Amino acid sequence: MLCLVVGASIASGAAGDLLGTASFPDQRWSDIAFAPDGTVWALGEADGLIHRLSAALVLSGTIPHPFGAAAPLPPFKPACRGIAYDGAQSNLIVLNGSTFEIVRVNPASGDGIGAFVLLQAPAGAALAGLAFDASGNVLWSVDSENDRVLGFDPSSGALLKTAPFPGDVPAETYLHGTGLAYASRAEGQLLYVPWGDIFAGRADTVVILNSVDGAQYPFEIPIGAAGDGVIRGIAVAADTILVLLSRTNETALAKLSGVWPSFLPVSELACRPQENGAVVLAWRNNGSGLLGAYTELSILRNGTAIAQLGGNAVTYTDIDAPAGVLTYTVRPKQGLVRGLDRSRTLRNRRGAVLSWIPFAGGTVSGIAVDPETGDIWVTDAKAVDTKLYRVRHFTPDLAPVGYFDVTLQSGAPYGLTFWPNAPIVDPPETLLMLGNDATNVVQKLRRNGTAVGGAVPLQLPAGGADDPSPKVGSLAFDPANGDYFLGVLDDNLHRIVWVDRYGFPPGPDNTLVRRLCTPSGLYQATPARGLDRCPQSGHFHFGVAGAAIREVDALCNVTTFDLQAYVPAGYRQADQIKDFAYREHIVYAASPANNAIFRILAFPTGRPFVRGNTDGDASVNVADVVFILMYLFEKGPDITCLDAADVNDDGRIDISDPVYLLFYLFGSGPPPPAPFPAPGTDPTLADELSC
Structure with missing residues (x-):
């Protein structure tokens, strides 16, 4: 994927909207989990403690855990990296990221329940984050080294499932968040995974995977509203997403809306700059109307509508895309209801x-x-x-x-x-x-x-x-x-x-x-x-x-x-x-x-043109001379193909261009440089002009 996610929502409370934040100075937490009563459990990475917070994100106490605090000297082990809540047994599960061992913990006392269990992760894995699926009795973790999620038997540690991280092939995505969460909804048994491509610089979207087969669900939740910081973990309860952020000298929690919309927006939106300066958009159409389509789709560039498409569209090419940083938005509509926007940002033309x-x-x-x-x-x-x-x-x-x-x-x-x-x-x-x-x-x-x-x-x-x-x-x-x-x-x-x-x-x-x-x-x-x-x-x-x-x-x-x-x-x-x-x-x-x-x-090739044909008709004649003069003296319309007006191909549009064309038309000068008289692309691309 070649674009920065900047997904937007249309109303307060829509998926991804910020509902509240809390900061905890001098704390370093590595993962979080919700309990059914709304209590939030936060795992200290190295302090040997599990921190208890109220539903209002107020710190209300701590308990120890059996792995204990990390050693004060390198390699600073154990590094505890994951926590999950097992509602069926009313206990916590903690992951030692240094040894891949887990242990069940009594949430009242911090005492261990049973023996340590070694998770049988594949060679080369690095586990971070925990999520427990009670219906399938599967304990999930993220393998941050190999961009995948792994499911284990919490009793034996046996590896049960592997699901690759969503992305292009060959892989053009990097994992920037290290946590995950499980939720059971009418739509299925779902894993929420923070994800971001290389251009986002960190996880800025939650992608949703079906925990049964690992397939990506066609709904993405933007989490950029959570604010700055490295995403260490997430937790999901009902229609709330809690995001754990690591910042300089503090840990922060951001509470976001996880409300699902009345109909799904588009997903898997990608935007691809082209060598000729155009931009191609493609997306997954999740329309739910007649024949599975939206009523209509709007395409916006930098906030301005540039096209209205039929509700079944899955691609659009912006042949008039300008140079610079552009944000494209695909906005669906179902009947009279406007859906959630999905947007991507890119640089077009030089530098794309x-x-x-x-x-x-x-x-x-x-x-x-x-x-x-x-x-x-x-x-x-x-x-x-x-x-x-x-x-x-x-x-x-x-x-x-x-x-x-x-x-x-x-x-x-x-x-x-x-x-x-x-x-x-x-x-x-x-x-x-x-x-x-x-x-x-x-x-x-x-x-x-x-x-x-x-x-x-x-x-x-x-x-x-x-x-x-x-x-x-x-x-x-x-x-x-x-x-x-x-x-x-x-x-x-x-x-x-x-x-x-x-x-x-x-x-x-x-x-x-x-x-x-x-x-x-x-x-x-x-x-x-x-x-x-x-x-x-x-x-x-x-x-x-x-x-x-x-x-x-x-x-x-x-x-x-x-x-x-x-x-x-x-x-x-x-x-x-x-x-x-x-x-x-x-x-x-x-x-x-x-x-x-x-x-x-570095140099867009532009669209085919005929040098000298500035007014866009079928021939090069005196009308083109007049057209350039009117443009130069600000008496006429803009020239849509500036390369065509650069008649002598010197990289500038000035009075020498209409003069050059006049001499040629009256038999006293050479013809314009290529492409002429047949259309073609500009062979000299080092100037600032384009077509």
């Missing part, structure tokens, strides 16, 4: 995420595009074994192909690019260039990992007396710089250095090629992460703090180009973008913050 994949390795770092095949190659900064590092190979659509391993005596692989038709082998062959952040050397490799020659020490110029030593960060091939074809982003000194095949930069007196670039000018920016040559402009692009990509021209001035990639901050304290590489109008970004690879739209 077209697709992404979780990185299968340890920590994604360098990335490069094969100039011959268009395939993607990615380095892993985490060793798979002592001194052994992996370089992974993907198709342009990010499907895995294979990998090879390379040995580094010290440091880690940072920086990756291709050297097309390298003349150091006979016949010339395209080679990978792999940088090392500790030794400042570059290795030359074939696509199977075979080394070609020895490692090349990079003679990166030193900075000032108080500056740190140079350090390889990213690599890029520059065919326009003669023998000094390898661009190196110096991570420590925040500059670009050009070197030759032997690792040497040109001398200071060599004015024919580029040597050093510390970006300057009106739009000065500091290079931070990533380097590549843009195929559209021919200039070098570099990453800056956050997820932005900037450009330097041949004079080392930072241009107005600014690509704000819609890459989330992620769940790791790391760079949103570490490295990136261009393939035509797409840029691939390696994000250690998310440990993921993003496929980002």
Whole structure:
């Protein structure tokens, strides 16, 4: 899923509405459970206590539990991670997340009831949260490492059921909440699970699973109203959802409405930016009227209705979607009753995420595009074994192909690019260039990992007396710089250095090629992460703090180009973008913050048009000249296809465009550049114009 959930409700008390909050300073609770009388039980993660709260969320006492408090020194065990209430036996069940043991607890005294039971979780699982299904005698927990829920026999600990977390295939969702709750309703035996995709940054929706077969129920409850914090657990009672949030120096509880609507809204809403600038919406239609359809569906963009659809619609394409951050809403109607909205937010056109994949390795770092095949190659900064590092190979659509391993005596692989038709082998062959952040050397490799020659020490110029030593960060091939074809982003000194095949930069007196670039000018920016040559402009692009990509021209001035990639901050304290590489109008970004690879739209292709045909009729004539002039002097309507009005294709619309067209029409000048005279897409995409 590629969109941030921002679900809305239409009235107080609708599902997801905030009903109340309570904060508990200096507490660290890991899960919560409702008792039938409305009492709330909260499990201390490390204090050895279970905290009792009234239905009004007022703390009314504590009891110990048999696992006891965590040790004050690492590894700080036990870490208690789950609590559930068994209404049939009127006792609590507590999970020791360190050992996967459970124990029943007397809620009056805190005494243990019976022996500890070991839950037989699969290898590699990490259990958090508990929910008890008394009707089926199943104890549920979330496996937060493998995005699934697991059902156990509470008496023997045997694994009874496994249900995968809902999401795209291949998986494009991460679990951000670690609790779950069970509820028996007329709709079935249901599990409520906090869920969020990578763009939400945390769980912001409760998805509902059928506990019998694990199927996703077609109703989602937005929980963003609960406020900031990491969601640690939830509990459900009747039409109330209680959300446990971990914040700095406190724990908070948020009480939300869990009221189900009179008819279900759409669910599983996804929005996909397209390479041509359009946005495609798709959803699950849960209409309950005649033939299972709504009466009608409204599509809103940033709060304004843009389309009315039939009640059985399941998709919509916004061909006029503008650039920028957009929120789309699908609003159903059943008769005269308006249903709940479902919304998603995305960035469209430049910076839009077209697709992404979780990185299968340890920590994604360098990335490069094969100039011959268009395939993607990615380095892993985490060793798979002592001194052994992996370089992974993907198709342009990010499907895995294979990998090879390379040995580094010290440091880690940072920086990756291709050297097309390298003349150091006979016949010339395209080679990978792999940088090392500790030794400042570059290795030359074939696509199977075979080394070609020895490692090349990079003679990166030193900075000032108080500056740190140079350090390889990213690599890029520059065919326009003669023998000094390898661009190196110096991570420590925040500059670009050009070197030759032997690792040497040109001398200071060599004015024919580029040597050093510390970006300057009106739009000065500091290079931070990533380097590549843009195929559209021919200039070098570099990453800056956050997820932005900037450009330097041949004079080392930072241009107005600014690509704000819609890459989330992620769940790791790391760079949103570490490295990136261009393939035509797409840029691939390696994000250690998310440990993921993003496929980002850098230059929208736009819709087909004929250059010069600005009024949209069947021909290019003097009327188009007049149309441009009226637009320039603000006497006429807006031009819907600005690329068509850029007659000379210089990236601007000014008086030179109608003049150019006039000269052509009267036989005194050349024809407009492509696409002309037949329609097509713009071959020059580096300007700010679109169609």
